[in-house]
Amino acid sequence: MRVFRLQGYHHSSMADLARACGVQKAHMYYYFENKEALMRAVLEAVLSYAEARVFPLAYEDERSPEARIEDIIGQLRRLLAMDQGGCLMANTALEVSHLQPAPDFLAVVRAFFEQLLDALTHLLKHILPPEAAQSQAETQVAALEGALLLSQVYEDPAYFERGLERLSALFTPIA
Amino acid sequence: MRVFRLQGYHHSSMADLARACGVQKAHMYYYFENKEALMRAVLEAVLSYAEARVFPLAYEDERSPEARIEDIIGQLRRLLAMDQGGCLMANTALEVSHLQPAPDFLAVVRAFFEQLLDALTHLLKHILPPEAAQSQAETQVAALEGALLLSQVYEDPAYFERGLERLSALFTPIA
DNA sequence: GTCTATACTTGGATAGAC
DNA sequence: GTCTATCCAAGTATAGAC
Numbered sequence: 001m002r003v004f005r006l007q008g009y010h011h012s013s014m015a016d017l018a019r020a021c022g023v024q025k026a027h028m029y030y031y032f033e034n035k036e037a038l039m040r041a042v043l044e045a046v047l048s049y050a051e052a053r054v055f056p057l058a059y060e061d062e063r064s065p066e067a068r069i070e071d072i073i074g075q076l077r078r079l080l081a082m083d084q085g086g087c088l089m090a091n092t093a094l095e096v097s098h099l100q101p102a103p104d105f106l107a108v109v110r111a112f113f114e115q116l117l118d119a120l121t122h123l124l125k126h127i128l129p130p131e132a133a134q135s136q137a138e139t140q141v142a143a144l145e146g147a148l149l150l151s152q153v154y155e156d157p158a159y160f161e162r163g164l165e166r167l168s169a170l171f172t173p174i175a
Numbered sequence: 176m177r178v179f180r181l182q183g184y185h186h187s188s189m190a191d192l193a194r195a196c197g198v199q200k201a202h203m204y205y206y207f208e209n210k211e212a213l214m215r216a217v218l219e220a221v222l223s224y225a226e227a228r229v230f231p232l233a234y235e236d237e238r239s240p241e242a243r244i245e246d247i248i249g250q251l252r253r254l255l256a257m258d259q260g261g262c263l264m265a266n267t268a269l270e271v272s273h274l275q276p277a278p279d280f281l282a283v284v285r286a287f288f289e290q291l292l293d294a295l296t297h298l299l300k301h302i303l304p305p306e307a308a309q310s311q312a313e314t315q316v317a318a319l320e321g322a323l324l325l326s327q328v329y330e331d332p333a334y335f336e337r338g339l340e341r342l343s344a345l346f347t348p349i350a
Numbered sequence: 351g352t353c354t355a356t357a358c359t360t361g362g363a364t365a366g367a368c
Numbered sequence: 369g370t371c372t373a374t375c376c377a378a379g380t381a382t383a384g385a386c
Contacts, residue, residue, distance in 0.1 A: 006273045011185040013361060027370055029363065085273050090324055094266045097327040098181045106328075113328055135337075138325070142338060145324050146317025149265055152272040153281075153288055162310075163317060188379060202352055204381065353386075360379070368371075 001042050005085025009039055009095050039092075040105040046079075046088055047112050054079065058119035065126040069171045072119070073164050076144070082151040082160050089113065090145050117141055127171065140167050176217050180260025184214055184270050214267075215280040221254075221263055222287050229254065233294035240301040241346045247294070248339050251319070257326040257335055264288065265320050292316055302346065315342050 003012045003020045014035060018025040032038040054075045057068050080087045089112045096103050117137050124133035147163025150156075178187045178195045189210060193200040207213040229250045232243050255262045264287045271278050292312050299308035322338025325331075 142321030143318040146321035
């Protein structure tokens with residue numbers, strides 16, 4: 001996961017990946033059919049983590065929206081840490097989305113963003129009408145990923161931090 | 176440029192690039208020292224275009240901000256067309272920003288975003304206090320690139336279109 | 351300036367011993 | 369389940385004829 005995040009899909013060789021795992025290159029093929037299957041497994045691991053520890057936070061309806069968004073932001077800060085390669089889902093999407101044929105692991109990327117959008121939409125419905133909530137969730141996910149991009153361009157985590165703050169601010173208006 | 180946008184930097188081979196240019200692979204080395212120099216030249220061509228035809232639109236102070244932002248949006252729609260590979264600057268940044276050593280063409284990417292941010296900040300100063308203008312420019316560039324990402328993830332130009340509309344709407348409040 | 355031919359390296363993947 | 373050895377294709381880059 002670390003290698004793919006830092007070096008990208010195509011630039012990560014099976015040798016790089018094997019070294020990071022502390023095994024011989026050939027041994028990778030005992031567990032994974034090929035490089036694409038390995039990437040799929042990595043992306044599925046990220047998705048599983050988010051499904052277990054991040055998205056559910058949004059649906060804890062007995063807690064306040066403010067508290068829930070703060071927890072989610074904390075998780076996103078770790079999951080997308082810019083100094084560890086940023087967002088693997090976004091990096092991968094931009095690197096392979098136009099390839100023909102498209103690698104099948106793109107479906108995992110889509111599932112990730114869909115669930116992230118749904119989770120945020122659910123939270124925003126507490127402070128906005130349903131339609132506006134969906135639109136605002138889309139805006140916020142885009143703004144967050146874009147802020148992460150700027151952080152990587154300028155090697156400055158502040159852009160991403162400000163993106164997280166703007167998301168947080170939505171739930172703590174003035175008061 | 177087309178090949179790099181669609182396939183990414185590392186996945187584009189000199190053979191791919193030569194074919195797209197209609198010359199033999201070896202001939203590419205007559206014009207460019209290596210693949211990295213070729214990528215630099217491509218990025219510089221994009222930057223030059225933006226410096227000549229896009230950014231200056233923001234500074235035509237005799238025209239209304241609304242008119243200027245509409246022209247800029249029109250240019251961005253073409254320059255970042257999602258079905259042609261999206262934003263080469265963003266794609267490239269995410270693909271190579273964590274490599275060590277970092278390719279020197281990253282400086283061109285930084286220059287592009289810096290000038291885009293400056294241009295948007297200048298325009299926003301017509302409707303916001305200076306400090307808020309800078310902050311809002313950062314937010315809008317991030318939101319736009321993020322919207323483009325979502326368009327590529329879902330193969331749906333609508334996300335990017337809505338991003339452009341939200342930018343446009345900033346300059347035409349209610350009225 | 352453009353081509354053919356080719357050197358040299360790396361990359362993905364397999365075979366088979368242990 | 370892990371290793372060594374190896375195959376073959378693709379990749380970057382160069383040499384040299386025309």
